[in-house]
Amino acid sequence: MQTFDLVRASDRPAAIAAGAESATAQQGASVRFLAGGTTLIDLMKLGVERPERVVDINRLGLDEIRKAENGDLFVGATARNSDLAHHPLVRADYAALSQAILAGASTQLRNAATTAGNLLQRTRCMYFRDLASACNKRKPGSGCPAIAGANRMLAILGTSNACIANNPSDMAVAMLAYDAVVHVQGVAGGRQIPLADFYVLPGQRPDIETMLAPGELITHVTLPPPKTGERSVYLKLRDRASYEFALVSTAVAVTLADGKIANARFALGGVGARPWRVRKAEDVLRGSAPDERAFRNAADTCLDGARPQSHNGFKIELAKRCIVHAFKQVTS
Numbered sequence: 001m002q003t004f005d006l007v008r009a010s011d012r013p014a015a016i017a018a019g020a021e022s023a024t025a026q027q028g029a030s031v032r033f034l035a036g037g038t039t040l041i042d043l044m045k046l047g048v049e050r051p052e053r054v055v056d057i058n059r060l061g062l063d064e065i066r067k068a069e070n071g072d073l074f075v076g077a078t079a080r081n082s083d084l085a086h087h088p089l090v091r092a093d094y095a096a097l098s099q100a101i102l103a104g105a106s107t108q109l110r111n112a113a114t115t116a117g118n119l120l121q122r123t124r125c126m127y128f129r130d131l132a133s134a135c136n137k138r139k140p141g142s143g144c145p146a147i148a149g150a151n152r153m154l155a156i157l158g159t160s161n162a163c164i165a166n167n168p169s170d171m172a173v174a175m176l177a178y179d180a181v182v183h184v185q186g187v188a189g190g191r192q193i194p195l196a197d198f199y200v201l202p203g204q205r206p207d208i209e210t211m212l213a214p215g216e217l218i219t220h221v222t223l224p225p226p227k228t229g230e231r232s233v234y235l236k237l238r239d240r241a242s243y244e245f246a247l248v249s250t251a252v253a254v255t256l257a258d259g260k261i262a263n264a265r266f267a268l269g270g271v272g273a274r275p276w277r278v279r280k281a282e283d284v285l286r287g288s289a290p291d292e293r294a295f296r297n298a299a300d301t302c303l304d305g306a307r308p309q310s311h312n313g314f315k316i317e318l319a320k321r322c323i324v325h326a327f328k329q330v331t332s
C-alpha cells in the first residue's frame with residue numbers, strides 16, 4: 001500500500017477544506033473521505049485506490065437517523081448500515097430499505113459500513129480489482145477485458161462499449177425506489193441531488209461514476225414520507241443464500257385502491273451500470289389489477305433495451321421473474 005496522510009477532521013468545515021485539496025473528482029482523486037473503510041481500505045490495499053490523503057469523517061456527528069420536520073426520513077452520511085436497517089422508522093415505513101441492507105454483506109461489515117460509503121462503493125468486476133488486467137474504469141483507454149471475458153455477474157442495462165460493470169449496492173436500489181435525495185456540501189456550498197440523477201452511465205468515461213464534484217462531502221440522504229397504505233419488499237437473487245452480491249434484485253413498493261394498483265414504484269439491482277428504475281414500467285401498472293399479466297408487462301418494459309453479454313443473458317429472464325415474484329409477494 002502506498003503511504004498517505006491521515007487527517008482526522010473534527011468538524012464539517014475542516015473535512016470539506018481537506019477534501020477541497022483533492023486534485024480531481026472522487027474518482028481518481030488524490031484525497032478520499034474515510035467512513036467505514038470497508039471498500040476504501042480494501043481497494044487501497046490492492047493498489048486500485050491510491051489517495052495521497054485520507055480524511056476521516058467519523059467524528060463529524062453525521063450519524064443521525066430521524067424524522068425531519070417535513071416528514072422526510074433523515075439519514076446521516078455516517079449512519080451505520082446496521083443502525084439504519086434496524087431503526088424503528090425504517091422497519092415501519094421503508095421495509096424494502098431495511099430488507100435490502102440486511103441482504104447485503106455480513107453483520108460485521110454492516111456494523112462498520114455507512115450510508116454514503118455504501119452509495120459510493122465501487123464495482124465488484126474482477127478486472128477492476130486486478131492491477132494486472134486492463135480496465136477502462138481504473139485506467140481510461142486501457143480496454144475492457146470483461147466484454148470478451150468473465151461477465152456473468154455484470155450489467156445488461158446502461159452499459160457502453162467501454163465498460164459493462166454493474167453497480168453492486170443493495171441499499172441504493174431500495175433508496176432509488178423510495179425517491180431518495182443525496183445532500184452534499186463542498187467549498188462552493190450545499191446542493192441536493194435526486195438519487196435518480198446521482199449515478200452517471202459509463203459512456204466512454206467509466207471512471208466517472210457519480211455527479212459528485214471534486215471534494216464534495218455527502219452530509220446526509222433524505223427519503224420522502226411514506227405513501228399512505230404503501231407496502232414494499234426487497235427481493236435479492238444470488239448464487240448463495242447469504243454474503244453474496246446480487247445477480248438480480250428488486251425493490252418494489254405498491255399502493256392498492258379498490259382492488260387496483262393506485263401507485264407502483266420499483267428499481268432493479270445487479271443488472272444495471274447504475275441502480276435501474278424505469279418510470280414507464282411503473283406507469284404500465286397504474287390502474288391495473290394486481291395480477292401476473294400486469295406484473296409481467298411491467299417487467300418486459302423495464303428490461304426493454306437490455307444488452308446481454310456472452311455469459312449473462314440469463315439475467316434478462318431472471319430479472320423479469322424477480323420483478324413478478326416481488327410484486328406478487330407484496331400484493332398478496
Ligand SMILES: Cc1cc2nc3c(=O)[nH]c(=O)nc-3n(C[C@H](O)[C@H](O)[C@H](O)COP(=O)(O)OP(=O)(O)OC[C@H]3O[C@@H](n4cnc5c(N)ncnc54)[C@H](O)[C@@H]3O)c2cc1C
Binds near residue numbers: 037170219
Ligand atoms: C466481503 C464484502 C461483501 C459485501 N457484500 C455486499 C452486498 O452483498 N451488498 C452490498 O450492497 N454491499 C456489499 N458490500 C459492500 C459494503 O456494503 C460497502 O463496502 C460499504 O457499504 C461501504 O461503506 P463504508 O462506509 O465502509 O465506505 P468507505 O470504504 O469508507 O468509503 C467508500 C467510498 O465512499 C467515499 N465516501 C464515504 N463517505 C463519504 C461521504 N460522506 N462523502 C463523500 N464520499 C464518501 C470514500 O471516499 C470511498 O471512496 C460488501 C463488502 C465486502 C467487503
Ligand code: SF4
Binds near residue numbers: 165
Ligand atoms: S467492465 Fe468496467 S470495470 Fe470491468 S474491466 Fe471492463 S471497464 Fe473495467
